[in-house]
Amino acid sequence: MIESIVTVALVANVLPILPVVLQFTEGLSARERRALLLRAVLAGNLVAAGAALGGGWLIHTTRVTVDDLRVSGGIILWSSPPSTCCSAVSSASCRSAR
């Protein structure tokens, strides 16, 4: 259990993306920022929970083994360190969103 929590927390750590979050929410009131962040955390983790619940069925249906998943997950993890997810979204699109 602890191993699972630490593993997920290491990969989904938000500390490196704090500057991006602050840039995204710049200009919003405290109330709007709070609502947006809570919605984002809820939505993101619902997606993750969906993957945890339905992912097993999906990989078994597609005849993917856990070892295949490990290799593909390792490659994705290798190619997307914390800093790159920040640059994946341009600040221009964030400004236009508001």
Next chain:
Amino acid sequence: MIGEPSSFSLVPMAVPVLVGPATLAIVLVVAEDHGRVPALVAIAANAALNALILLMADRVYARLGPGFGRALGKVLSLILAAMAVAMIRVGLLGAGVGGGS
């Protein structure tokens, strides 16, 4: 193009900034290795921690300084790269590639 803050909180904020493909891959592996309940507990614990940090983002950032996120990102990159290598190694050995013990 993103229209309103409600959709903006889902894309790009929730996915892929908060929960990206690497997180989803890890969640799948954790769910397969340890079971769904530990994976869901890990997701819930992580969501609570992330919400706490994000709600205090400006205070946390002001206290830690602009360089901290970059430095932490470097350290985390090292740990995550090691985790990635371990996942690939175990996956390849499990699939019978390499044949070593």
